[in-house]
Amino acid sequence: MSPDTYGDISFEDRMATADFRVHERPHITVDTAVCVSCPTRPCVPACPAALFVPTADGGLLFNYEHCFECGVCYQVCPADDAIGWSYPDGGFGVVFRKG
């Protein structure tokens, strides 16, 4: 399953459920040097915001700005030291829209 096919909800509709108040301090950091040797990369299909993007040269790009703060990447990652996770500072991060 790819992030584009999460259930019946399109990627665009999913992203439209939230606004993001981006802080300059990343609340998630990814040590992409560790990711180079990750054989399965479960974070790529698991992230509902499609923030983990493989590159053609075998690397991985990550962008924290549109993160839902769901914690799934942290849970599925098999490496102990690849993902650093903390909550954004107060007033920043995801804001889910009503209705």
Ligand code: SF4
């Ligand atoms: S699952 Fe973890 S180690 Fe593997 S590519 Fe994703 S962040 Fe990197």
Ligand code: SF4
């Ligand atoms: S916390 Fe959720 S939305 Fe944010 S990067 Fe991880 S899987 Fe993606």
